[in-house]
Amino acid sequence: MSIKILIVAEHDGAKLNPSIAKCVTCARAIDGADITLVVCAVNAAAVAGQAAQLAGVNRVLTIENPANEHALAAVLAPQIAALAGPYSHVFGPSTTFGKDLMARISGLLDAPQVSDIMAVESPTRFRRPIYAGNAILTVEVAAGLKVVGTVRTASFQAAAAGTPAPIEKATVSVEIPQHTRFVSVSAGRSDRPDLQSAARVISGGRALGSAEGFKILYALADKLGAAVGASRAAVDAGYAPNEMQVGQTGKIIAPELYVAIGISGAIQHLTGIKDARTIVAINKDAEAPIFEVADIGLVGDLFQIVPEIERLI
């Protein structure tokens, strides 16, 4: 029996977000998954083309509407809810886009949401982290209910490219609310890799001392082709912008290499990096909790060590 799963595509109008390839892998872990991706956009063609390439996707639906220029949950949720009828599962990524949107869809559908799915045990049974990842809860959704889910992207590999799936236009007849209006977005412009999908991440903490101090991280990151992250303490102190925050309330990442520089390692930070393949810690405090989880640790002055590493590689 096939299980119809709808995945809401996150994109910026031109590019499919890398988190969606991971949502597809999560959905494929459900036996008999029949996967539909839906792209809501003004012009959906480019993004739909990318979505159709993902192995395991059976079809891509596009909902084109000028109101979909910005990804506003209040605007998108009624469109997805109107489309959701035939599907038993509606998934999105645990990004700020997905977390904002999926719970609104859950409310419109009166269907429970499983947040941050990290493993699929059956079509109705999932594992998810709670208490900042200090406990893993297995939950069973009551029989006969639609399942709304957000997928913890760090727990899944990206789906590979496959045979292109068909792309179809979908139309929904819903009233688009006017009560929520996009004003602006100020994104830190960066030529560095995306923090959430980068293979290498260099992160800095409060010990960097200033926004100026972060420059030695940027230099190292550029040499390694790495993304740059930050601890909450560094963001709170204004050394780095909010979109760089890694941890329970920031980004949850799973790079091949994570280098924590001047980060003590509060549990809220560690929950954001525990799926990294290799963790390197550089800190002057030998007792810092980050060393409990680091594969390679170096105790010392980061302002000497970091430039030296940069010279050596």
Added chain:
Amino acid sequence: MHGVNGRLTRPSRYTAAPMKRILVGIKRVVDYNVRIRVKPDGSGVITDGVKMSINPFDEIALEEALRIKERGGAEEVVVVTVGPADCQQQLRTALAMGADRALHVQADGVIEPLVTARVLLKLIEREQPLLVILGKQAIDDDNGQTGQLLAALWNRPQATYASKLELQAGTARVTREVDAGLETLDVDLPAVITTDLRLNEPRYVKLPDIMKAKKKPLDTLTLSALGVEPRVQLKAVNWSPPAQRQKGVLVKDAAELVAALRQKGLL
């Protein structure tokens, strides 16, 4: 029922007088600093004798409401919680911080986000707030759903992960912390706002305020009186500890570190 184009049910006869009111939801959770451990039999986490607090994001929500009131943007701040009798401790703390009155919706056992959202919707019908401010997530179950669910059921705007909130006539301009950076939205009021960490720094409670808080009104209601069914749609099957990472090796200098990374094929 509230469908895709959900409408409000008719106002209840308890509808409070029109007033610029802010409703703040708070949750009693295991304190931020407690190291959580899973019970050996996998039936839950150990909470006996553990310090309990207001969920930190909810404290930020309350602080924001109080600041709006202090600036003259609201006349009354009402805090609400859903949970067992113990939750009244956190409501008293909220009153000591400066909330004007508290509502305790008595409920035992697991309260799922959809149930909390339905309770809040019922209270909105009674209290007619201009703004509802909630934390973006509770640090115990990390669901991060209640604000969005409420906004959907209420068919009103949501502005989640707020790091800045400016009230204007009939609208709010909200800056949100999103993956790309900072996004700004205008939302018509009434609306639901959920807070992120950098919205503000909550005040400390002073001793005289704790005394004063004892005299502030705290009303207790029940789910049945509100007509909300305590549905359980997500059954907790088992709790387990997370996989532990092994402690690695220490190297003595940058050269050794680079060598170790090369050996692992990471450079």
